Amino acid sequence: MAARTKYVLDEADLPDRWYNIVPDLPEPPPPPLHPGTREPIGPEDLAPLFPRALIAQEVTGESYVEIPEEVREVYRLWRPSPLYRARRLEKALGTPARLYYKYEGVSPVGSHKPNTAVPQAFYNAAEGVTRLTTETGAGQWGSALAFACAQFGLDCEVWQVRASYDQKPYRKLMMETFGATVHPSPSELTASGRAILAADPRSPGSLGIAISEAVEQAAADPSARYALGSVLNHVLLHQTVIGEEALRQFALAGDTPDLIVGCTGGGSNFGGLAFPFLREKLAGRMNPVIRAVEPAACPSLTRGTYAYDFGDTAGLTPLLKMHTLGHEFVPDPIHAGGLRYHGMSPLLSHIFELGLFEAVAIGQRECFAAGVRFARAEGIIPAPEPTHALAACVREALRCKETGEEKAILTALCGHAHLDLPAYGAYLVGEMTDHDLSEEALTAALATLP
C-alpha cells in the first residue's frame, strides 16, 4: 500500500475535553487589572459582557474542561479535521524533513475560528442570552460567529470595519447568508460610532472602533452579550481541540514532532495547536521546539514590550499584561488581516516569558512565496495568515536539506484563501511590498503605553 497522505480520525476520536495549560505552568500568568484602580478584576466585572460559564473558563484552575455534547454535535460537521503529510511539498523542496500540517480550512467558514465560536454561542444560548454582538475586520471571525449563532438560534450582530465592509463584500455576504446582521463601523447605531462620524463622516473605521461599538451594544442590552475571537484564555482553551487531535494523529503516523510552527495574531491558532504538545513537553514525554511566526509589520513578540496595556485602541478593556506594540499602534495594511493586532494573548505572552517557545518575524513577500509553492504542490491555497508559518517551515525544510536532518515538522494550516485571492493576485503581479516595522514607528508606538 502507498505511503499515507492523510491521517483522519473517526468521529469517536473527537476530543471530549479542552485542555487548560495554566495549572501545568511553573508560575501562573499575571491577572488583568482594572484600568482605574489597577487592582485585579473579578468575575463580576466581566458579567455584563460574557456568560458565567465562559467567565469561569477564563479563570479556571482545572486542567480540563468537558466539551458539552451539544458543542461536540456541531463540531462533528467538520471535526476531527485532517492531519496531512505534505509529501508533494517535501518532494518539491527536495528535503529529507517530514512536513505535516493540521488543516482547519475544512470548517464551514474555512478557518479555525468556529472551534471557539460554537462553544461561545452554546454557553450564551444556555444562559438565556438571545443576541451576540461582535466586531470583525476582514470577516473570518464574524463569519464563524454568524455560523455558530445560526446553529443555536441566536441573533448575531456584527460591526465590520468599514474599509473591509466596502472592499471585501464576500465575507459580509457569508455572514448574511448565515442570518447575521452586519453593520459597517463606525455606525450611527452607537454613541462611540456617532462620535467618530461626527469628527470624520468618512472614517474608514478600525478594529478598535468596531470593538467599542459591539461592546457598547452588548452592555446596553440585558439579553445580549459580546463575543471575542482570540486573545482571551477561554478562546485559547477551546482551540486546544486542534492540538489534541494532532497528538492522536501523530500517534497514528507513528511519528513525533521535532518542531512545531504556528502563526500568531491574537494567538488562538498557535495556542490551540501548541498547548497540548507543550503539556507533553513539560511532562517530559516529548521535546519539540515550538516556534511562533508573526508578520514583520506587526512583531509584538519579537519587538514589542511585555507590559500592561489595553486590549483595544479606545482603551475600554481591562489592562492586560502582554507583549504589545502599544494599543494605539495601527499596523500597515498587510494582507494577513488576522495577524494585525497590536498585542499578544496574555497567556501566550507569559509562556513566552517563561522561555517555553521561540518567535520569529517574517515579511509578507516571503510568506506569499511559500503560499504559492505550497498551493502548487499540495493543492490548497493557504490563507495569508498561515503562509507565515509555512514560510518558516520552508526555511527549516531547506535547512534540513543542507544538513541532512530528517526532522518532523508540524504546522497548523488554519485556513484557506478562497476569499483572499486578491492578495495572491497582488503577489503574482509583483505589486506586493513588505512593511517591516521601522525603529521610528516602533518607538512612537511604544510611547502610547498607559
Next chain:
Amino acid sequence: MAARTKYVLDEADLPDRWYNIVPDLPEPPPPPLHPGTREPIGPEDLAPLFPRALIAQEVTGESYVEIPEEVREVYRLWRPSPLYRARRLEKALGTPARLYYKYEGVSPVGSHKPNTAVPQAFYNAAEGVTRLTTETGAGQWGSALAFACAQFGLDCEVWQVRASYDQKPYRKLMMETFGATVHPSPSELTASGRAILAADPRSPGSLGIAISEAVEQAAADPSARYALGSVLNHVLLHQTVIGEEALRQFALAGDTPDLIVGCTGGGSNFGGLAFPFLREKLAGRMNPVIRAVEPAACPSLTRGTYAYDFGDTAGLTPLLKMHTLGHEFVPDPIHAGGLRYHGMSPLLSHIFELGLFEAVAIGQRECFAAGVRFARAEGIIPAPEPTHALAACVREALRCKETGEEKAILTALCGHAHLDLPAYGAYLVGEMTDHDLSEEALTAALATLP
C-alpha cells in the same frame, strides 16, 4: 455514543477503478457522427484533441477501468470525500426522512471537477503532452484543470468567457495561483477569437466561443491537447468515484437509499453519483428512484428534444445524440453557471430514454431558498448548482413529513459557494428572479437544430 454525522472512509478505501455503465445497459448509446458524412466518428478523428488513453476510455466496452496509482496519489489530497447525514436539516424540516449528502466541496478547488481534471492531466503528461488548453465560464472547471496541471507539471492555458473574466476575478486568481495562464475570450490569440472581435470588439464572449479558441489552439500545437470538464463518456467515468465511495459509506451507515437526487448541467456530477447505484439497481440489489434536477431556465431533459446536435455553439464538434435545446440556445444568466449548457451528456440522455431515471426542472429562487435553509442548518453554503438538487430534496422531505414515510434520500453536494456569494446576496435582498424558459423561446431555440 451519539448518532453519526459523517461517514469517513480510510485512504485504503479509495476506489481503485472507475465504473463504466455502458456494458450494463440493455442497449448501447448511439455513436457520435461526423458532421459532414453523418457517419460514426473513429478514434483517429479525436486524436488531435485527446490523448490515446482517454479516447480509449471514451469508447471502452470494459465494465471497469483501473485508476493509475499516480492519479490515486493526487486524489488522496481530498478523497475519499465525506458522506454526511444531514441531521440538523432533517430536524429543521421536521421530516422523518433520512437525508444524506456526499460532499465534494472538500476538493482543492471546492467542487467535483478535479475528479476528472486529475486523470486528464495525468494521461496527457504520460503521453508526452506538455500543454493543455480548455475553456471555462465562471471558472470551476478552469480552476480544477489548473490545479491538476500543477500536479503533473503541465502548462495550462484557459480561455475564460470575458464577462466572467471581468466580473468574477477570484476564480481567475485561483487559476493563476496554480500557475495557469488565463485569457479573456474572445482573444486576439486565435482566428476564431479575432473573427468575433472584428465583428464586435466589445463581445462579452460565450462558452461556445471559448471552446472554439481552446480547440483551435490545441489542434494547432502537436505538443498540446484539449480538455473538457463534462458531457463526454470518459469524464462521467472518472466521476464514478463519487458513487463508488457513497455506496461503501451507505454500507457503513447500514442504510440503503430510496431516492437519489443530483443536479444536471453537462451531467458529470449526476452521472458520477448515480451510475454505481444504477449498476446495483440493474443487478436487482437495490431499487432507488433516481432523479435529475435541472434549472427551469435550461431544461434540456424535461423540455428539450432527443436529437443529434452540436456540442458547441459554433458547430465545430461531432454531432452528438442528446437531449438538447439547440446548439444556438443561450440560457438566461442564472447564477448556476455550471448548469447553463444547451445539451445533456449523450450517455445520460440515452439512459434517460431507457427510462432508468426521471427528471424535474426547478426555478432558481426555490433553489436558493433551499440553499439558505441548508446553510443555516448544516453550516455549508452550497454552490448554486447543487441548490437545485437540494430544492428537490426539501420537496421530498416535506412530502415525507406529510405522509410519514421514512425515506432515505441521497444527494451530491458537488461544491460550496465561497466564490458564488454575490448570488446569495442577490437572493437575500430580493433581487433574484426566475428565468423559466418560455414556449416561444423554446420553439425558436429548437428551430436551430442541424
